[in-house]
Amino acid sequence: GDSVTQMEGPVTLSEEAFLTINCTYTATGYPSLFWYVQYPGEGLQLLLKATKADDKGSNKGFEATYRKETTSFHLEKGSVQVSDSAVYFCALSGPNYGQNFVFGPGTRLSVLP
Amino acid sequence: EAGVTQSPTHLIKTRGQQATLRCSPISGHTSVYWYQQALGLGLQFLLWYDEGEERNRGNFPPRFSGRQFPNYSSELNVNALELEDSALYLCASSGGDSSNEQFFGPGTRLTVL
Numbered sequence: 001g002d003s004v005t006q007m008e009g010p011v012t013l014s015e016e017a018f019l020t021i022n023c024t025y026t027a028t029g030y031p032s033l034f035w036y037v038q039y040p041g042e043g044l045q046l047l048l049k050a051t052k053a054d055d056k057g058s059n060k061g062f063e064a065t066y067r068k069e070t071t072s073f074h075l076e077k078g079s080v081q082v083s084d085s086a087v088y089f090c091a092l093s094g095p096n097y098g099q100n101f102v103f104g105p106g107t108r109l110s111v112l113p
Numbered sequence: 114e115a116g117v118t119q120s121p122t123h124l125i126k127t128r129g130q131q132a133t134l135r136c137s138p139i140s141g142h143t144s145v146y147w148y149q150q151a152l153g154l155g156l157q158f159l160l161w162y163d164e165g166e167e168r169n170r171g172n173f174p175p176r177f178s179g180r181q182f183p184n185y186s187s188e189l190n191v192n193a194l195e196l197e198d199s200a201l202y203l204c205a206s207s208g209g210d211s212s213n214e215q216f217f218g219p220g221t222r223l224t225v226l
Contacts, residue, residue, distance in 0.1 A: 045217070
């Protein structure tokens with residue numbers, strides 16, 4: 001079945017450091033790929049998405065590129081802030097409407113001032 | 114546009130009792146998903162409802178059940194509560210133009226004593 005693997009962390013960085021959180025997937029067909037963020041005590045918020053190969057999703061300085069050849073969707077940010085401290089989830093949804101998402105285990109990011 | 118809403122925010126029950134959690138999707142969305150997020154763990158898919166019918170179910174015992182009403186709101190019922198049912202329960206909805214994207218509510222924190 002479909003699956004998502006991501007580095008589990010925790011990841012601890014200093015403010016303004018470069019961030020990479022790796023995400024790879026296994027899926028049949030051509031899934032859509034997502035990054036969700038969960039701030040402390042809150043639900044999940046969509047951070048960015050990509051629906052086809054070579055698409056780049058971007059939001060709030062975060063970027064991720066859908067790489068079909070390596071089945072990856074790594075999350076990057078050039079300069080993290082303390083306010084980026086959260087748990088980040090990589091996810092995929094199947095090509096058919098309404099299929100439940102498959103989430104990775106989440107990566108906890110702590111950014112120190 | 115109102116987002117996904119969930120009630121109650123917090124729920125405290127004792128072992129053996131029943132819990133009922135409620136979710137209202139975004140207007141125009143017909144699919145509702147339920148996830149369990151236990152402390153320190155990722156999201157586990159529970160149930161998917163669409164157009165009033167259960168479409169898919171995760172690997173949970175039958176005491177986890179639910180339903181979707183004609184207005185597309187949904188209830189999650191957990192019978193014979195056990196201590197390990199303590200978790201954050203997240204509801205998400207999808208549909209309309211963003212049919213392959215899930216929008217999450219803030220969650221219900223269930224504590225079983």
